[in-house]
Amino acid sequence: MLIERLIEALGAEAVKTSPEDLACYSFDAYSQGVLPSAVVLPSSAAQVSAVVKIARDLEEPIIARGSGTGLCGGAAPARAGVVLSFARMNQLIELDIENRRARIAPGLVNLQLSERIASTGFFYAPDPASQRASTIGGNIATNAGGPHCLAYGTTVNHVLALEIVDERGECFTTAVEDLGYDLTALLVGSEGTLGIVTSAWVRLLRIPPTTGVWLAAFPSIESASEAVSAIVGAGIVPTALEMMDATIVRAVESAYAAGYPADAAAVLLVESSGEPEEVASADAAIARIARAHGATKWQAATSAEQREALWRGRKGAAGAIGRIAPNYYTQDVCVPRTRLPEMLATVDDAAKQHGIVVGNVFHAGDGNLHPLLLYDKREKRQVAAVIEIGNIVLARAVELGGTISGEHGVGIEKRNGMSMVYRTEDLAAMANVRDLFDPHALLNPEKIFPSGISCREMRT
C-alpha cells in the first residue's frame, strides 16, 4: 500500500525500493542497520507534503535526509519508514544580492552556494568540513558549524526564514523578523523532528577584501591549547582558529603535502579576514601570543594557493586518517575555551589507558573538540575501548561545563547522553515541544531524546 501510494503521488522514478537503494539510505556515519520501507526523491514542497500525508495515514516514520554526512544517525532510520531525500530539490531559487540574501532549496550543497555567487562578491558563511557534500537543509537540521563560525556564528545565525511542511503535511513559514516566538531558531537544529524544511532564505556576507592565513607549530598540544585560550582571552577573535595534533599533522602531510611541519607536536591554523590593517594587526598580535606560548614556527601563507593548501589539509584531515587506520570514530564535544587544556588531557589520558591512538583536529577557538579515535572494527577490544573513551570524553566535557554535541547533532548515537547535560525537567520542556509539533512521533522518531522515555511520558 505504501509503495503504491507513493508512486501514485510522485511517479515511479521518484520512489526507490530496491534492497540496494534502501541499504544506501539506511545510514550516515552511524548505523543501526535498519532499512527504510522506501526512499522518495520529491521535486517540490507539494510533493513533500503529499509524502508526509501518505506516511501519516499509514503511520510510517518520515526521515528527511540531505547528503547523509552526519555523524550521529540523524539521517538514518531508527524504525523503518520513508526516507525523504532532497537530492532533486537542490536549486538556488532566488538570489537577492541587493538585500544580501538567497532563497535555496534544502538539497543545495553548501559549498555550491558560495561558489555560484562568488562573482557577486558575497558568500554563505557556515562551512562545515563536509561542505563539499553536505546540504544546507542538512546543515539547518543540525545547526551545523564549521571552522569559520568562530567569527561568523553557526547556521542559526544565517537562516532568515524557513518554509516548513509539518507532520500533517501542511505548509507554514517562519521568519526571524516575524512577531512572536522565534520558531525559526527552534526549527534550526531540531534534526527533522519538528517539521521538514522545504526552502530557506539565508543571509549572505560580503567577501572580505583581505584574508591572512598563518600556521603556528608548537612543541606540545598543551602549549598550543594554552595559546588558544590566551588569544581568545586577549579579545582577539580571528575568523578561524583550528588545532591539529601530531597524529593528524603527519596524516595530512602524508595525504596532501599541505605544508604542515611534520615534526610539530601541535599546529594551529589561524585565519583572519577583513581590511588589510585589521589583518595585519591580528597577524602581529597572534604571532606575539603564539611565541609567548612556545611556538617554534609562525608561518604566513603568502599566496592564495598556499592558503588553499593549508585549508585543504585541515578540511581533509578526517579523510587523511583513513591512511593510517582502517576505522575511526569522531567525537564532538564543546567546552568553555579556558577548559581546553583539561579536556585535551582527559582525551589523551583515556586513549593511553585504553591503548587507542587518538588524533585531535578541532575548532579550538570555539572550544569544540573532535578527537578521532583510530581503531579496527574487527577487533572487539578496540571497539569496546573506543566506546568507553567516547563516554569518558562526553562525561568530562559536561563536567567542565560543556556539552555533548557542538555541531554534529544528537541523532541516535548521543540521545542517551542528553541526560548527562540536562535534567528531566529540561528534557521535559523540550519534549513538550516535540509532542506538540509531532504528536504521533513520526518525524524522525527515536532521535534526540533519551531512549526508554517517550515524549508523552516526559510531558510535565
Next chain:
Amino acid sequence: MNDAAISAALADACAHHRPVALRAGGVFSGMHRSVIDADELDLRSRRAIREYEPRDLTIAVECGMTAAQLEQTLREHRQFLPLDAPDAPQASVGGILAAAWSGPRRHRYGRPRDLLIGSEFALADGTLARAGGMVVKNVAGYDLSRLFVGSMGSLALLLRANFKTLPLPESTRIFLAALPDGTRERAFSQVRNLRPEPAAAWWIAGYDREIDGDPGDDGRIAILLECDNALLERATLDWRAALGRAGIPETRLLDAGAHASFTRLLDAPMRLPGNNALSYRSPSLPSQALALADGIADVIDRFDMQRDLLVDIMNGDVTVRAVGDAASFTHVVGMLDDALHDRAPRARILAGGGEVHDRLDCFGLLPNALAQMRALKARFDPHGILNPGIAFFDGLHA
C-alpha cells in the same frame, strides 16, 4: 527574589489560576498590549552576574539586569554585547529578549538572540528548567532559549540569559552629514557599499532635538564606524571620499562624543513629547526602505501631524514618530493607525498612543505561523497565567 521564590510564586499562581504580570524596566511596554488583571511579579531586583569568565568571552546574567549595567561590566574587560537597547539604564536583558529587540548593529554583529547561548527559565507552573549552556557551540537539544525570544513573557519567565560576548572595538567614530537636495538615494547607495562596512547607519528626517547633525535639504545621515585603531584614519578618508561621490561635500566627525551620540540615536524613537504622540517601526528590505519611508511620511502628512523619520540604512527598518494636536489626537489616531498599516502592514508600535494604545494595532501583520504560536502558548501556559492579554497569540485579544 531568588529562583526558588519565583518558582513558588508561579506554582501558587498556576494552582489558583491567578494571572501574573511580569514587570521589569517597562521600556518595551508600548510594544504590546496591557496585561489584563494580574498580580505583578517585579523582577527589577534580579540584576546579578551569575557567571562571567572574560577569557571565555561568555557571561550569564539575571534577566533583570539593565543593558547599561551589562555594558559597564563588559566594558571593564574591553568586551561588549550589541544589544542596542533604547533607554539602556532602564531596559532589562529580559525585556530586550522578550520584545525580540534588535538594533541597528545587527547586520554586523547579529541580533541579541544570535548571541544568546543558553538560559534558565521558569515555566508557568513554576518548574525551573534550562536550555543551552555556557559554550559558544551547542546543538544538544532544541533551542528553547531562542524560542522564548519575542514571547513577551507569555511562554516562560526568563531567569538567566547566557551570552557570548565580543571584543570591544578599539575605535568608535560617528560621521554626520547634511544631505544637499537630491542626494538621498545616492547617499543611501554609497553607505550600503562602504568599506569597511558601517557598524550602523541612518538616514534621518526630523528628530532635530534628539539626534545630532544639521538638517539638510534631503535630510541627514549618521554613520557609525567601529574598527581597529590602525584602520580608523584610512577608513575615514575612504568614507569621506565615497560620500563626496554621492554629492555630500562635508562630514562632521564625533569621537569623544560618539558613544553619547549613538545612545541618543537609539533612544530617539522611544522619546515622546506627550500623550499625543506615537512611534512605529516597520521592518523592510534595505532596497525598499526609502520608498516605505516616503509612503509612511505621506500617510502622516495626510493627518496633518508632525513627523520624524529614521531609516536604518543597513537593515531596512523604518521608524517614524507622529505628533498630533493634543485636542484631537485621541479621535484621529485610530484612523492614522489604519492608514499607516495600509501602507506599512508590518509596522509595529514602539511607544505612545496614550489612552487608546490598546485599541490600536500594536503588532501589524501577524505571522504565518500564528497557529503554531497559539498552540505553543496553550501547551506551555494552559491556564493563561503568564502576562495574559499581552500578545496576539494567546487568543484573548484575537
